[in-house]
Amino acid sequence: MKTQKNKTLYWLQSGGCSGDSMSILNLNSPDLFSFFSMLSIDVLWHPSLSTITYTEHDQMLEEIVAGERKLDILCVEGNVVMGPDGSGMFDTFRGKPKKDLLQQLAQVADVVVAVGTCASFGGFGSYEGDDIAGIGLQQHHNTQGGFLGKDFHSKKGLQVINLPGCPIHPKALESVLNLVARNLPVELGANNTPKCYYAPTVHQGCTRNEHHEYKVEENMFGEEGCMFFHLGCKGPTTHASCNTHLWNDVNSKTRAGVPCFGCTNTTFPHPSPFFETPTIAGTPLHLPEGVDRAYYLAYKDMAAEAAPQRLKKREE
Amino acid sequence: MAKKITLNVPLNRVEGDLDINVTIEDGVIVEAKSIGTLYRGFENILQGRVALDSLVVTPRICGICSVTHLCAAVDALENAQNITPPAQAVRLRNLSLLSETIQSDIRQFFLMFMGDFTNEFYQDAPFYQEATHHYEPFKGASSKEALKKTTEILKVVAIIGGQWPHTSHIVPGGISTLPSLLELTVAQNHIEEIISWYEQNVLGCSLEAFSKIESVESFMYHLEENAETDIARFTRYAEYAQLFKIGKTSQNFLSYGTVHNPLNPSERLIKAGVIIEGKFEELDVSKIYEDISHSWYKQVNVKQKPFDGVTQPDMKSEDGYTWAKAPRYAKKVMQTGPLAQALVNGDKLLTSLNDKYGDCAYVRELARILRPAIHLKYARQDIQGAIESFGDMSYNQAVEEFSGEGVGLVEAARGALGHWVRVKHGKIENYQIITPTAWNGSPQDLEGNRGAWENALIGLECRDIKNPMEMGHVVRSFDPCLVCTVHAIDMQDSKQKYKFKIGL
Numbered sequence: 001m002k003t004q005k006n007k008t009l010y011w012l013q014s015g016g017c018s019g020d021s022m023s024i025l026n027l028n029s030p031d032l033f034s035f036f037s038m039l040s041i042d043v044l045w046h047p048s049l050s051t052i053t054y055t056e057h058d059q060m061l062e063e064i065v066a067g068e069r070k071l072d073i074l075c076v077e078g079n080v081v082m083g084p085d086g087s088g089m090f091d092t093f094r095g096k097p098k099k100d101l102l103q104q105l106a107q108v109a110d111v112v113v114a115v116g117t118c119a120s121f122g123g124f125g126s127y128e129g130d131d132i133a134g135i136g137l138q139q140h141h142n143t144q145g146g147f148l149g150k151d152f153h154s155k156k157g158l159q160v161i162n163l164p165g166c167p168i169h170p171k172a173l174e175s176v177l178n179l180v181a182r183n184l185p186v187e188l189g190a191n192n193t194p195k196c197y198y199a200p201t202v203h204q205g206c207t208r209n210e211h212h213e214y215k216v217e218e219n220m221f222g223e224e225g226c227m228f229f230h231l232g233c234k235g236p237t238t239h240a241s242c243n244t245h246l247w248n249d250v251n252s253k254t255r256a257g258v259p260c261f262g263c264t265n266t267t268f269p270h271p272s273p274f275f276e277t278p279t280i281a282g283t284p285l286h287l288p289e290g291v292d293r294a295y296y297l298a299y300k301d302m303a304a305e306a307a308p309q310r311l312k313k314r315e316e
Numbered sequence: 317m318a319k320k321i322t323l324n325v326p327l328n329r330v331e332g333d334l335d336i337n338v339t340i341e342d343g344v345i346v347e348a349k350s351i352g353t354l355y356r357g358f359e360n361i362l363q364g365r366v367a368l369d370s371l372v373v374t375p376r377i378c379g380i381c382s383v384t385h386l387c388a389a390v391d392a393l394e395n396a397q398n399i400t401p402p403a404q405a406v407r408l409r410n411l412s413l414l415s416e417t418i419q420s421d422i423r424q425f426f427l428m429f430m431g432d433f434t435n436e437f438y439q440d441a442p443f444y445q446e447a448t449h450h451y452e453p454f455k456g457a458s459s460k461e462a463l464k465k466t467t468e469i470l471k472v473v474a475i476i477g478g479q480w481p482h483t484s485h486i487v488p489g490g491i492s493t494l495p496s497l498l499e500l501t502v503a504q505n506h507i508e509e510i511i512s513w514y515e516q517n518v519l520g521c522s523l524e525a526f527s528k529i530e531s532v533e534s535f536m537y538h539l540e541e542n543a544e545t546d547i548a549r550f551t552r553y554a555e556y557a558q559l560f561k562i563g564k565t566s567q568n569f570l571s572y573g574t575v576h577n578p579l580n581p582s583e584r585l586i587k588a589g590v591i592i593e594g595k596f597e598e599l600d601v602s603k604i605y606e607d608i609s610h611s612w613y614k615q616v617n618v619k620q621k622p623f624d625g626v627t628q629p630d631m632k633s634e635d636g637y638t639w640a641k642a643p644r645y646a647k648k649v650m651q652t653g654p655l656a657q658a659l660v661n662g663d664k665l666l667t668s669l670n671d672k673y674g675d676c677a678y679v680r681e682l683a684r685i686l687r688p689a690i691h692l693k694y695a696r697q698d699i700q701g702a703i704e705s706f707g708d709m710s711y712n713q714a715v716e717e718f719s720g721e722g723v724g725l726v727e728a729a730r731g732a733l734g735h736w737v738r739v740k741h742g743k744i745e746n747y748q749i750i751t752p753t754a755w756n757g758s759p760q761d762l763e764g765n766r767g768a769w770e771n772a773l774i775g776l777e778c779r780d781i782k783n784p785m786e787m788g789h790v791v792r793s794f795d796p797c798l799v800c801t802v803h804a805i806d807m808q809d810s811k812q813k814y815k816f817k818i819g820l
Contacts (some may be wrong), residue, residue, distance in 0.1 A: 015356065016379075017377060017378050018378070018379040018380055019376065019378075019379025020379065022379040023481060025423070026467045026470060026480070032463065033455065033459075033460050034460070047328045049453050049454065050328060051434060051435050051452075051453050052435075053435070053783040054325060054328070055783065057326075083355075090355040091355070124356070124373075124376055125356060125357055129360075130357055130360070130361060131355065131357035132355060166376060167379060220711070220714050221487050221715075222492060222709075222710060222711030224494075242479075247478065248467070248470050249471065250475055251474045251475055253477075253479055253485075254478070255493075256476070256477055256478030256492060256493040257491075257492035257494075258478050258484050258492050258493070261484075269372065269376075274368065274371075274372045274484075275366075275368045275369075275715070
């Protein structure tokens, strides 16, 4: 057994777009490379960044799978491709389905991290009729289990840590690796997502909240008001820190007039239209968590009456 | 007796999964097949969704050029509905796309291309220590600095569109938001910061001074005078690695053009066009078709127009070796990317480099790291324009249900990207995407012509089959993006369903 003082990390890309890798490259202060070195994490392999030869990579994988080389952290980006017909051959590595390699690596890793919504819950290509038949590592949409099964525990006795987001916010990965590298526990909440990043809703911290408060709701793009009632914004029903830890350190989609598409949710990208809010009697079908519809309606009507002119001025 | 081997090389530091299957005879590549090993089925995911959903779905095709897919999706919907966006929206769109492309060019050069020179393959090269100091993965001083700068330029996209990657701020009729004057001036500072880093470290002179270098001689003189720049180091390493001699495929180039004129959005300031066997022609979209003769599709219509593209799997098609279709332009295999963009636009320096050395791996990669010299000037112009026009309308269209068809043509970092959409009563009936990597990494066609990088590999000497560095240089000089290859997969056995032969 080769001993490693540093923690080792292997990054596997499966059915995905590389967007999570691109997103974590945007980590700032420290930058991603300094971050790994500060936490003493050795990146054994990242497909976009490593320069070892393919023969060295083959050798490395053999050693890891045989338990001769320690694997502390396995990060998986992209969903597990099961198609066609359960063969997994729509996504291969060295002629074999990549899901087989993933299964082997998951058995020897101390911690398994699902990076992004596709790896966590299935994401793109995970719906009935989608060719690739993608599933999440340990969860498929709302159902526990996924590829590894609901009883799976990593060598350290942990279930898969889900870091959804399309793409992942760099802070979500940073916060988890901060804890893992320091041997601190990662407290998981709903859907096995770490509370440290996923406890807040996207709505919290949105600069359009005052408009939301007074029901100043927009019907079209390019305005300053809230997008919850008509434009499909899922900020109040989606858990992520987009508006508390800003994207690229400067902004968020909702602040820039783009509705939250609920990309950290288990059912993203649900087949219903993105830019429309499903409603009942003019009120969103999906209300913020734990809210009583009758009280909500009463509150919204009164709030609209109380709305100050400075917020309403664009409304005819 | 010639020693003949077949080798399957998984190639990393490309976006997505790529295998190159090569036959090597006496150390020289005699046959090459490009195999995307990941199928994603995005075109089918789009069918039946409401038209605007393409603004959310298509950026997810590619994490590295998500804004580009967004632009193409919007371009196609605007084309179908005959919508012209307002000038201020055009400036902010230009800035979004330029920033993403600048980011991509810099990351590809520093993180994906230069790292090869720190591989043990070059341990006896005179530059090995220097290259390791500057470009070693995760550690190299220049690579780390370049990574930081790319996060800066992406702040421009985030200021305008909320985040990068995967935002949807560009919408038919304009953009979704009005950045404040404070935000626009901050964006301007970010752009100036990148310009200053790029001038000092990559070029060795100002953008203006560099634009006056038009001949090979004056370029080489500039490199001698500025030996401690990234382009000078790259040129020294390239000379040693013989990148001036390898990787040539053809003199057929395709560019859709980019940077829209805010006052006349249909005009592209970096112009569109094709070069066929060295001769410029105006772009004629109707000459684009996809050849499926070597692909696993029903051979009823071997040459398909994109609007009528059908995806009917048929494992019995005898010549098939891939699910990738082969896009062609008037029967020609085209290469696309920064070099094509520069040549089509009449760039003097790259034209003279191409005249002298051809479309070798060196010139193709150099074109990529020189492109920000052009793009940053347009970014500077557009942010200034946006600040001067602050307060102008940036959205002019209400969303309406419609029927029709449209095409969106955009220059991605990797080259020509096209979206073809047909909408019926507000829903997507058919969506076809032809990516730059589909052009560059296509399979053979009916006439037996290999795809661009397949052809570039033929005749290449491969010194160490365990570490085929030359192949890596040649293919990476095209900056492949396999995650974009929306319908590519390898299935080689013609008899048995779902039996795949990938490997030796």
